[in-house]
Amino acid sequence: MNSMSVHLSENRRNREAFGSEIAQARHELVAGLSQKSARIAPKYFYDGLGSRLFEAICLTDEYYVTRAEAGIFAAHARDMAAAIGPKPTLIDLGAGNCAKAAGLFPALRPAQYVAVDISVAFLDEAVGKLQAGHPHIPMLAVGADFSEHFALPAEVEASRRVFFYPGSSIGNFTPLEAAQCLRRFRAACGDDGGLLIGVDLVKARPVLEAAYDDALGITSAFNLNVLRHVNALLDSDFDVSNWRHRAHFNEDQSRIEMHLEATRAQFVAWPGGGRQFAAGERIHTENSYKFTPQGFTTMLAQAGFGVTHSWSDAAQQFLVCYARAQ
């Protein structure tokens, strides 16, 4: 096996870095929970259980996103490979179980595969399994939060860097944050790389709202699980049974919003503080922006990318773009 794990707990220097990341996470969580309209950033969904619940969401009847994107990859992988060119360094951002990238290996034939995710244990397991099935592709698992800073370890090949950002994860950022994120990717891919990215398109409200509130309650469990993860990180005492899942399409902002709503008045404590929540008060946990093809390709151009190739499905549910650096 030639995969490497560069997550932050492996040596003393990195344990110190990990300690400072926990402190940063606590600071961020307290700041978000203390706002008048409380919020928790969506990256906190992903502890081990959160990562598994997201896999389950992808299997629900209502969550068309994964199937629509998979259909586009299946139909156009060769065109994507032609646009990307030979032997890319494939850098999978928020890789999760790495299944989407793995599906593209036969077409893209990457010279190196680098999987980046904040959910480190889940990522390590996924990359370990993938490496066993593809012993000829050098692989690297990088545990990192790429939402604010973006530094790749020196082991990542500098040439032909193609960032892979599927699943419309870019839609979790506000338009301003997404633009900053795209600019960081553009800077990191050099002049001979690019960005292969999938985004969800605007569609009818009932389809969108069902996708984020499935009948089996898996998205509800995924949303509620953030409170367990916050308790573990912050040592807070959220009682999950006092909250319920809410999802709606905010048409003005072109985004699905997910919230957790207090089912009763309660005080939630954490070391050095806490907050009173009234019954019905909400914590905003996720935005998922929906794009138009024109709007999104304009964002790519504004971030400094050159030629963009785009592929969609027959129902125009989803869009995959390959934006070349130049």
Ligand SMILES: C[S@@+](CC[C@H](N)C(=O)[O-])C[C@H]1O[C@@H](n2cnc3c(N)ncnc32)[C@H](O)[C@@H]1O
């Ligand atoms: C919606 S899931 C997508 C997983 C997979 N790429 C897919 O499309 O099926 C988002 C993934 O990004 C990871 N993630 C979320 N925020 C992140 C961040 N700020 N830094 C690194 N990884 C992050 C999560 O752990 C999760 O695996």
